[in-house]
Amino acid sequence: MTAGPTLARRPPPRLRRLRLFQTTAFRWTMGSAAIVGIGIAAMGAFFYWQTVGYFTGRLDAGLLLEARSLRMESRRVLILRLEKSLTVDPQGNKAYGLFGPDGARLAGDVDGLPATLPPEDQPAPVTVNWSRHGAPESVDVRAVALPLADGAVLFLGRSAGDLHEIDAIVKRAIGLAALPAALLALAGGAVISLGTLRRVDAVWRACSLIMEGEFHRRLPAGRRHDEFDRLSEMVNGMLDEIERLVDEVKGAGDAIAHDLRTPLTRLRVRLERALDPGARHAPVSEVLAKSVADVDQLLATVTAVLRLAEVEHGRRQGGFRAVALGDVIEAVAELYAPVAEEKEIGFALDRGGPAVLLHGDGDLVFEAVANLVDNAIKYTPRGGRVGLALEAERGGAVVRVWDTGPGIPPDASEAVMRRFYRLDPSRHLPGTGLGLSLVAAIARLHGFALEIGSRPGGGCDVRLRCWTAGAVEAS
Amino acid sequence: MLRVLVIEDDGETAAEIVEDFSAAGFAVTLETDGPAGLARAQAEPFDVVTLDRMLPGLDGLALLDRLRAAGVSTPVLVLSALSSVDERIRGLRAGGDDYLSKPFFAAELRARVEVLARRPSDRDITVLRFADLQLDLIGRAARRGERLLDLYPREFKLLEFLVRHAEQVVTRAMLFEQVWGYRFDPGTNLVDVHLGKLRRKVDGPGEPALIHTVRGTGFVLRAPGP
Incomplete structure (x- = not known):
């Protein structure tokens, strides 16, 4: 032993409380908000691109139209029209210029030709200078340059001022839409998360209390039957089963202690009296014999408890093989017939029907049937009758053990399968109160059903229903 | 004198076994770990070895394997x-007898050791004799003196x-x-009842008793004294 006994209960592990931003709901809301944001941005970009394309197209078409009509005119008319056109330019976005072969400006508001001339049939973006508002400034235009017959060049450009405005509008729209959308997403995420958090907090509180020892407590489950309620119901079902098992273990511990205490006390009193020179007691050899009998009873109880544990926890299904139920019944009958005979009890064996093979542990099945027959003989008074019968049934067989004893009251037929349970009238008989528990455990291991009933004329009628899927009827 | 090698690492159990065996007149040798036990079992002739399953140095079943x-x-x-x-099946499969x-009763262990030590070497015998009992193993017939015993197959086996x-x-467990070939605690006086029936058939009225009960342990077939 390295560590001393630890009496204090280990404190339950502390559950960390969930914070708002850690909730799955919040994270998912943020995630979906980001996706929506990307969507809005993409939509804005598309809208911008389409609009700009449309306006550029219109601008270009206007330019080409004007260029086609101007190039036909004579020089004089051309100059006149240029001047006129420039005077009716309310938006101030026309950058026109007529330049002689030597590059000198003949008319228009553009200061000079750009270094690279745009083509004459496909408007292209160009930067030029003009002095429309007094001081020369550079401006981005879409333009064409038409070479005229006499070597002069006609430059026709329109500034893209409209496009800049559209650009600004679209950006403003995206900004105006994105900010409220982000705020809405945040708020929505927070609201949803708070709802989740409330549910989780309730579960958290309940779990903390359960871990602190309030094992009867359960998780809150509402009537909405949503995923939280389903989870809570599942966990509650699990807790019910755990509590039942813990109670059973506690109960079994208490029962063992109680069952051992009586013979131990009796033993102690008897030995003490034998030791006391002043007390009157039976001869020492008799005292010792009785004491040995008491110790044997104690040992039998402990052995039975261990055996029960072995069957219940051993899960010995690895040792399962084909068992001929008829042979088991006959062996039990052979073993117990003399015991019945000695007690002047009539023993009837009836193994009718076809041979039944089932998948199981032959030794355990034998032990179970032997236990039932042992009980029947034990509780049947002298001169009574006990019967062991094998009856074939669809998909299996029934082992029946009946007797003409006092029987088991219907309201106790469940209780007798519990550990250490003994009906009051039988308390004086030797026994551990574990026999039927063992049979029940063996039945559970095999998937059999143990039914305890009564015979019409009084007495027990116990049935071990072996309906396992592995049961096969052999001819 | 029965020579027994006890291979057991638990001091208390070992002391208990040695004391009981010595009192019964066995010559006991004790080894407390696997390798030493294996060496001893190979070096000297013993009638029986009792072997603990869990041993320091060499596991009991591995020791048995090497011994065989x-x-x-x-x-x-x-x-x-x-x-x-x-576990029992593994123990027997590894070559255990x-x-x-x-925990066990010393008397139970002693009885089993004696039975192992005096295990009939000749399994081919067809007739068994003891005192005035005679068992014909082929014809499955038993006689006491001239009297034919009317036995059920299981009683004959017993x-x-x-x-x-x-x-x-x-012992009853043995x-x-x-x-019967079963290994669980039959609870009631099951074995006693069967033995009682056999005894009534074997020891007829007026005949000296052959089957005796050993208080607290089991039974013994003993020849009547002179």
Whole structure:
């Protein structure tokens, strides 16, 4: 032993409380908000691109139209029209210029030709200078340059001022839409998360209390039957089963202690009296014999408890093989017939029907049937009758053990399968109160059903229903 | 004198076994770990070895394996704190001759050791004789003197076991295992009832008793005194 006994209960592990931003709901809301944001941005970009394309197209078409009509005119008319056109330019976005072969400006508001001339049939973006508002400034235009017959060049450009405005509008729209959308997403995420958090907090509180020892407590489950309620119901079902098992273990511990205490006390009193020179007691050899009998009873109880544990926890299904139920019944009958005979009890064996093979542990099945027959003989008074019968049934067989004893009251037929349970009238008989528990455990291991009933004329009628899927009827 | 090698690492259990065996007149040798036990079992002749399942240095079953591989056929009784049937089967499969789970009664262990030590070497015998009992193993007929005993097959088997181990104490658990082939606590006086029936058939009125009860332990088939 390295560590001393630890009496204090280990404190339950502390559950960390969930914070708002850690909730799955919040994270998912943020995630979906980001996706929506990307969507809005993409939509804005598309809208911008389409609009700009449309306006550029219109601008270009206007330019080409004007260029086609101007190039036909004579020089004089051309100059006149240029001047006129420039005077009716309310938006101030026309950058026109007529330049002689030597590059000198003949008319228009553009200061000079750009270094690279745009083509004459496909408007292209160009930067030029003009002095429309007094001081020369550079401006981005879409333009064409038409070479005229006499070597002069006609430059026709329109500034893209409209496009800049559209650009600004679209950006403003995206900004105006994105900010409220982000705020809405945040708020929505927070609201949803708070709802989740409330549910989780309730579960958290309940779990903390359960871990602190309030094992009867359960998780809150509402009537909405949503995923939280389903989870809570599942966990509650699990807790019910755990509590039942813990109670059973506690109960079994208490029962063992109680069952051992009586013979131990009796033993102690008897030995003490034998030791006391002043007390009157039976001869020492008799005292010792009785004491040995008491110790044997104690040992039998402990052995039975261990055996029960072995069957219940051993899960010995690895040792399962084909068992001929008829042979088991006959062996039990052979073993117990003399015991019945000695007690002047009539023993009837009836193994009718076809041979039944089932998948199981032959030794355990034998032990179970032997236990039932042992009980029947034990509780049947002298001169009574006990019967062991094998009856074939669809998909299996029934082992029946009946007797003409006092029987088991219907309201106790469940209780007798519990550990250490003994009906009051039988308390004086030797026994551990574990026999039927063992049979029940063996039945559970095999998937059999143990039914305890009564015979019409009084007495027990116990049935071990072996309906396992592995049961096969052999001819 | 019966020579017994006890291979047991638990001091208390070992002391208990040695004391009981010495009192019964066995010559006891004790080894407390696997390798030493294996060496001793190979070096000296013993009638029986009792072997603990869990040993420091060399596991009990591994020791048994090596002992059998070395050609030593001394009967071995495996002692183990593991009581499950699977463990027992493993113990017997590894070459053990008997298996007893801890805790056990000294008398139970002693009876089993004696039975192992005096195991009839000749299994081909067709007639068993003891005192005025005569068992015809082929015809499955038993006689006491001139009287033919009317025995059920199981009673014959029971008597056969007693005769094979005459003058040795056999316990209820041993009979239940060997004669019926079951290994659980039958609870009531099951074995006693069967033995009582057999006794009434074997020891007829006026005949000296052959089957005796050994208080608290079991039974013994004993020849009537002169």
